[in-house]
Amino acid sequence: MNLKVTIQFTAAFLTLGVFAQQPNYEAKVDSLMKLMTLEEKIGQTVMYGGGWDKTGPTVSTDNVKFIKEGNMGAMLNVYTAKATRDLQKIAVEESRLGIPILFGYDVIHGHRTIFPINLGMAASWDMNMVENYSRIAAEEASAEGLHWTFSPMVDIARDPRWGRISEGAGEDVYLGSEIAKAYVKGYQGDDLSKNNTILACSKHYVAYGAAQAGRDYHTVNMSEDELRNVYLPPFKATVDVGVETFMSAFNELNGVPTSGNKFTLRDILHDEWKFDGFVVSDYTSVNEMIPHGFAKDSIDAARIGMNAGVDMDMMGHLYRKFLKDLVAEGKVDEATINDACRRILLTKFKLGLFDDPYHYSDEKRQQETIYKPEFLKAAREAAAASSVLLQNNNNALPLDKTKTIALIGPLAKDEYHINGNWGGAGDRKGKSVSVFEGLQEFLKDNQIIYAKGCDIVKDDEKGFQEAIDAAKKADVVLLVMGEDHGMSGEAASRTNLKIPGIQPKLIKKIREAVPNKKIVLVLMNGRPLNLSEEISQVDAILEAWFPGTMGGSGVCDVLFGTYNPSAKLTITFPRNVGQVPIYYSMKNTGRPIPDNNPTQDYKSNYIDVPNTPLFPFGFGLSYTTFQYSDLKLSSNEIGMNDKLTATATITNTGTVDGYEIVQLYVHDRFGSITRPVKELKGFQKIFLKKGESKTVSFTISVEDLKYYNNENIFGVESGEFEIAIAPSSDFKFKHTFTLK
Numbered sequence: 001m002n003l004k005v006t007i008q009f010t011a012a013f014l015t016l017g018v019f020a021q022q023p024n025y026e027a028k029v030d031s032l033m034k035l036m037t038l039e040e041k042i043g044q045t046v047m048y049g050g051g052w053d054k055t056g057p058t059v060s061t062d063n064v065k066f067i068k069e070g071n072m073g074a075m076l077n078v079y080t081a082k083a084t085r086d087l088q089k090i091a092v093e094e095s096r097l098g099i100p101i102l103f104g105y106d107v108i109h110g111h112r113t114i115f116p117i118n119l120g121m122a123a124s125w126d127m128n129m130v131e132n133y134s135r136i137a138a139e140e141a142s143a144e145g146l147h148w149t150f151s152p153m154v155d156i157a158r159d160p161r162w163g164r165i166s167e168g169a170g171e172d173v174y175l176g177s178e179i180a181k182a183y184v185k186g187y188q189g190d191d192l193s194k195n196n197t198i199l200a201c202s203k204h205y206v207a208y209g210a211a212q213a214g215r216d217y218h219t220v221n222m223s224e225d226e227l228r229n230v231y232l233p234p235f236k237a238t239v240d241v242g243v244e245t246f247m248s249a250f251n252e253l254n255g256v257p258t259s260g261n262k263f264t265l266r267d268i269l270h271d272e273w274k275f276d277g278f279v280v281s282d283y284t285s286v287n288e289m290i291p292h293g294f295a296k297d298s299i300d301a302a303r304i305g306m307n308a309g310v311d312m313d314m315m316g317h318l319y320r321k322f323l324k325d326l327v328a329e330g331k332v333d334e335a336t337i338n339d340a341c342r343r344i345l346l347t348k349f350k351l352g353l354f355d356d357p358y359h360y361s362d363e364k365r366q367q368e369t370i371y372k373p374e375f376l377k378a379a380r381e382a383a384a385a386s387s388v389l390l391q392n393n394n395n396a397l398p399l400d401k402t403k404t405i406a407l408i409g410p411l412a413k414d415e416y417h418i419n420g421n422w423g424g425a426g427d428r429k430g431k432s433v434s435v436f437e438g439l440q441e442f443l444k445d446n447q448i449i450y451a452k453g454c455d456i457v458k459d460d461e462k463g464f465q466e467a468i469d470a471a472k473k474a475d476v477v478l479l480v481m482g483e484d485h486g487m488s489g490e491a492a493s494r495t496n497l498k499i500p501g502i503q504p505k506l507i508k509k510i511r512e513a514v515p516n517k518k519i520v521l522v523l524m525n526g527r528p529l530n531l532s533e534e535i536s537q538v539d540a541i542l543e544a545w546f547p548g549t550m551g552g553s554g555v556c557d558v559l560f561g562t563y564n565p566s567a568k569l570t571i572t573f574p575r576n577v578g579q580v581p582i583y584y585s586m587k588n589t590g591r592p593i594p595d596n597n598p599t600q601d602y603k604s605n606y607i608d609v610p611n612t613p614l615f616p617f618g619f620g621l622s623y624t625t626f627q628y629s630d631l632k633l634s635s636n637e638i639g640m641n642d643k644l645t646a647t648a649t650i651t652n653t654g655t656v657d658g659y660e661i662v663q664l665y666v667h668d669r670f671g672s673i674t675r676p677v678k679e680l681k682g683f684q685k686i687f688l689k690k691g692e693s694k695t696v697s698f699t700i701s702v703e704d705l706k707y708y709n710n711e712n713i714f715g716v717e718s719g720e721f722e723i724a725i726a727p728s729s730d731f732k733f734k735h736t737f738t739l740k
Contacts, residue, residue: 084145134186161214383554420546488526
């Protein structure tokens, strides 16, 4: 470092030498900003990325130049302790003011140790597990120099055609909000200045999950009450637990792209919710306002994005190129840029980067942290806890360890796709455990007869006969089938929800060849699938999603009964794509189908399939059975300041100990706007030994019953409510109470 830079660097920090004594970060930020030029303030709003080759991350010479000039506030896609330290050293020791940069990465469902995809983790209904797994992700990511993850995705999604449904918690507002909070708590911990915490990022703000026709990046149009009642609450929940960053979405909302939407970014997020963190655009989403037809050119897009409330431009180049001129022309107020810069700097102070810019970039800690045995153990438990038993005819599961197994399918020995989309920095081949490897923990080699059978997509039946021969030789057939990891996630929308390729044909051929043998189907996929044919061809179906690094072991724990399945769906499985979108909390019509006459004419029904889903929200089987009884309400009437307690007795009536996810639903029968036929308002995951009973209690207050009406008033009206405690959303209400 040359003498001039050394003097400037030292002077800046001497000027800010009161940092150690000052009680608040705001004063520190103000002191620093007095030293900054407009160009340096704009530089904080700029994010560029690195690439990756066989030996590690690569960064272009232009990006290095921008760092030295103080014209870059953050970088994405650069990790490892050494790479981040080397770049941070340039920022801190070679730029004029020595301001550290943020390193961000898509740590979506794990960093090195990959957990089940988010939709799968949600199926655990276990908030402690979700928080713990995001804590592990933060431990590993921070050990590799990362400060920030672009997670959680808290979009409510009700269309399985949309590929990014795999990244969220499913269709329900209440459950989605609880899971969103658990992620933020796990990532950010209780003290951001610790070197094992990372910034969480609520995305994609907002209504991205409602993309028209389930096609990624597509248009969204909805009423404001729908926006406020369904799509905004999970985002608000993350603000309530202190999330530090938001990401604007790709979609337009009611004619305005969300990266230029002042109403959602400033009016709601900042003014209404008092969010004090910063907003980053999604990858070039500011630029994309041009093809949306909302910005006329790049300069206009930069103006709109900054004025609307996007504080940092991810990979768009627009803020760096045009904001200074826009200020000179009076089209962007310098105070707006100051506010964006202040928010970004404040976050860096909270992370402790000004106290020690390198405290995340420790190679020794990296070596000691990634793939810790306890992390792998947690990933195995998560894979088991996320696997949903959809069907188990004739007690086909658990498997008998004394039997021979025909292991068939393109994903049976797979170690690559098992990590799913957004597999982070996980080693897909060196660390991932396949189902085949999982079986080897329970069976001898001569008990496993393997045949691939076919590929996931390729139309080649040459392997069919080998698979059929294997099925004939074995006692039980175990099929491992589904999507490849790239068939869900971003830009991976599908119009066909069947198991892809010729896999369904192979299932039929095997059933025809062994009509009397038990066939178990393990699915790996990132979305609900149409299994309307498979349910009649196989005895058991285990939805394993993409279960991650330890997926094969965790899945086999369920298959052999070491873990009694407890997961339940957080997304509805349709009978076919024609039912989509389908979700449990729909609204009624003026011509609902009568319970006693489901085929009555001139009602709101299909003529070729029932209205009901194949598998409903909240559904999941166990190796034991549970009985619900004796629902009681503390009162049949409550006032606006009262609370209602609902209790029920849950009994394990089977022969195996297990967990049960008990769900509370309500229905507001009449309102100033129509209300959903059912709404989840609580849940508990309880453990019951065989024969054991427990009383489960839920408390409902008026706050739990409020909603936004079409005048955007958040409140509740007196009237009659239905209430139920049930094992899934598939039930009929039998109890009511009145709100006076």
